[in-house]
Amino acid sequence: MASTTLSPAVARAHARRRTLRENINWLFVIPALIFFIGYSLYPIIQVFAISFTDYKYLNVTDPTHFIGLQNYIDALQDVKFQQGIWRAVYFTILFLPGVIFIPLFVAILVDRVKNRRLATIYRVILLIPAVIPGPMIFILWRWMYDYEIGPINVILVDTLHLFTFRNAPQWVGDSPLSIPAIAMMEWWWGLGYHTMFFLAGLASIPHEMTEAARVDGANEWNLFWKVTLPRLRPIMLILVVLRFGTAMAVIEEFIIMGGLNSAMPTYTWTVYMWHTAFSLGSWPQGYAAAMGWLGALSMLAVVAFLFWVFRDQDSK
Amino acid sequence: MELTRKQTHAQTDAVSVTMPHRPRLKWTTLAMHATIIFFCLIVLAPIAWVLLLSVKSIPDAYSGTLWPKAFDFTHYYYVITEIPTIWQNMWNSVVVTLSVVFITTTIASLAGYALVHLRLSFGWVVVTIFVMSLFFPTRIVSIIGIFQLQDTVGLINTLPGLILPYVTLNLALSTLIMRGVFQGISHEIAESAKMDGAGAMRIFFQIMLPLIANGLVVVVIVNFVTCWGEFLLAATLTNDQSVRTLPVVLATTFGGIGQWAWPRLAAMYILVITPGILVFAAAQRWYMKGLQEGALKF
Numbered sequence: 001m002a003s004t005t006l007s008p009a010v011a012r013a014h015a016r017r018r019t020l021r022e023n024i025n026w027l028f029v030i031p032a033l034i035f036f037i038g039y040s041l042y043p044i045i046q047v048f049a050i051s052f053t054d055y056k057y058l059n060v061t062d063p064t065h066f067i068g069l070q071n072y073i074d075a076l077q078d079v080k081f082q083q084g085i086w087r088a089v090y091f092t093i094l095f096l097p098g099v100i101f102i103p104l105f106v107a108i109l110v111d112r113v114k115n116r117r118l119a120t121i122y123r124v125i126l127l128i129p130a131v132i133p134g135p136m137i138f139i140l141w142r143w144m145y146d147y148e149i150g151p152i153n154v155i156l157v158d159t160l161h162l163f164t165f166r167n168a169p170q171w172v173g174d175s176p177l178s179i180p181a182i183a184m185m186e187w188w189w190g191l192g193y194h195t196m197f198f199l200a201g202l203a204s205i206p207h208e209m210t211e212a213a214r215v216d217g218a219n220e221w222n223l224f225w226k227v228t229l230p231r232l233r234p235i236m237l238i239l240v241v242l243r244f245g246t247a248m249a250v251i252e253e254f255i256i257m258g259g260l261n262s263a264m265p266t267y268t269w270t271v272y273m274w275h276t277a278f279s280l281g282s283w284p285q286g287y288a289a290a291m292g293w294l295g296a297l298s299m300l301a302v303v304a305f306l307f308w309v310f311r312d313q314d315s316k
Numbered sequence: 317m318e319l320t321r322k323q324t325h326a327q328t329d330a331v332s333v334t335m336p337h338r339p340r341l342k343w344t345t346l347a348m349h350a351t352i353i354f355f356c357l358i359v360l361a362p363i364a365w366v367l368l369l370s371v372k373s374i375p376d377a378y379s380g381t382l383w384p385k386a387f388d389f390t391h392y393y394y395v396i397t398e399i400p401t402i403w404q405n406m407w408n409s410v411v412v413t414l415s416v417v418f419i420t421t422t423i424a425s426l427a428g429y430a431l432v433h434l435r436l437s438f439g440w441v442v443v444t445i446f447v448m449s450l451f452f453p454t455r456i457v458s459i460i461g462i463f464q465l466q467d468t469v470g471l472i473n474t475l476p477g478l479i480l481p482y483v484t485l486n487l488a489l490s491t492l493i494m495r496g497v498f499q500g501i502s503h504e505i506a507e508s509a510k511m512d513g514a515g516a517m518r519i520f521f522q523i524m525l526p527l528i529a530n531g532l533v534v535v536v537i538v539n540f541v542t543c544w545g546e547f548l549l550a551a552t553l554t555n556d557q558s559v560r561t562l563p564v565v566l567a568t569t570f571g572g573i574g575q576w577a578w579p580r581l582a583a584m585y586i587l588v589i590t591p592g593i594l595v596f597a598a599a600q601r602w603y604m605k606g607l608q609e610g611a612l613k614f
Contacts, residue, residue, distance in 0.1 A: 028430030031423040039484040043461025125356045131596040133545015151365050249453035252547050292457045
């Protein structure tokens with residue numbers, strides 16, 4: 001605005017100084033960008049590039065060839081890969097409801113606690129698993145589920161006498177229970193963290209709104225469906241999409257609980273990809289890269305679909 | 317002033333005491349607290365069990381009874397003196413975690429600040445890419461590329477080889493959290509400081525830093541937790557026990573006898589998870605505030 005009253009030369013000098021200032025301001029972002037490009041973006045593109053080759057890490061004698069979409073075609077016909085995708089889908093279906101609805105329920109209860117000190121104590125206790133690193137959670141639950149010394153079986157056998165040590169449930173390892181057991185562990189791990197998300201959403205509901213509804217004669221049940229749930233919808237949608245992505249790409253829990261054994265029900269597509277890239281045969285990383293991208297693309301398709309479904313409903 | 321406030325307090329108290337539906341409310345409140353406490357106990361039970369296991373005598377640990385007949389507190393001493401690589405592994409964990417927490421927190425808050433308070437013409441591109449990376453299985457897809465990169469530059473089996481990729485594990489999330497926190501600070505504060513002739517750096521360190529302390533606590537804890545226990549990259553980029561971090565050693569160890577008897581593993585486990593819980597307990601108040609200020613915004 002001021003430039004209209006200035007001579008052209010001065011205005012140009014001002015503009016130059018502004019671009020210079022802006023370039024200097026970019027210095028604040030550049031360190032983050034260097035790391036992000038170097039260790040996230042570049043590796044992803046590199047993996048995309050080798051997914052079209054027959055690159056094998058341990059094979060140093062033969063040259064690498066460009067083989068087009070062959071790796072993708074092979075992966076789509078690979079029974080272990082297909083099975084791995086379905087196992088991940090099965091895990092995701094078990095995992096998602098428990099990590100959304102249980103924290104929602106707990107958040108609604110904790111939100112009503114009037115005593116501030118108690119409310120803080122509850123929040124801190126619920127958040128403790130969130131400050132234990134993931135792999136440590138999986139180690140802990142590998143012990144919890146242990147057939148002989150795991151406390152779950154000890155309680156089932158010694159305390160409740162529901163089973164004997166001959167027929168007690170086999171929770172992890174080669175057992176149909178292992179995927180549900182891991183999903184249950186994830187509910188436990190995510191309970192506090194997701195409760196905090198919902199508590200933040202509940203705190204944003206104006207107090208007058210709930211009070212007005214109560215005055216109008218709404219009971220708690222109506223209040224939940226008519227006032228609370230619609231207000232929490234945006235948070236729920238984001239959580240569903242984010243957690244869908246993490247659940248489909250879960251890997252460490254399966255490696256720690258089930259190991260690198262294709263006979264185990266925990267051998268999902270992520271474990272298969274990692275196993276292929278870093279220990280099978282001569283480490284065919286080109287093939288593993290194609291599996292990684294296929295898994296990622298199918299997940300992205302579902303994420304896009306979820307966004308589309310939710311947006312469609314919101315506009316109604 | 318003080319007196320009038322007390323008076324109004326007394327008045328509201330008097331009103332609430334005479335409220336007719338007070339007793340009925342009590343019953344539901346009790347049920348509510350009981351339910352919350354039930355969930356808290358579920359959360360605490362596994363941790364309490366490991367703690368108990370770490371002080372059980374070895375025969376009791378294998379007999380499968382919950383409460384031991386005899387306690388044995390020597391497992392902690394055994395673990396820190398008898399397991400040869402433990403000090404090295406612990407040192408690796410500390411070096412890696414502190415480096416990553418420091419680097420990530422610094423660069424994420426600088427970027428978050430610039431994205432909100434300095435006018436960057438293409439800042440939105442950076443934000444869009446960071447948000448998209450949260451919905452993309454970045455860790456799984458990039459791991460082969462990261463391995464090849466570290467292999468090319470000779471960083472396999474080294475601590476810097478772990479630190480560099482660890483920084484990016486939570487970088488996008490940390491930057492977006494800091495962006496949310498900076499959005500809670502009004503532009504006027506930065507503008508008025510600029511009027512007084514303060515440069516971008518000075519505004520950041522003298523004016524912004526105290527205002528974003530709670531958000532920093534959240535970012536520090538998030539990064540601390542991820543790095544302290546990271547397994548996948550560590551298992552990929554190291555294969556030498558002496559450069560591994562403590563959690564990886566634990567994850568690749570199965571309960572057995574002798575050196576790796578159950579109570580000894582449990583003692584090691586408690587040693588590994590305690591620092592995180594202590595840091596959290598100490599910073600809990602700021603962490604909760606930071607979550608409210610912007611960490612849960614996007």
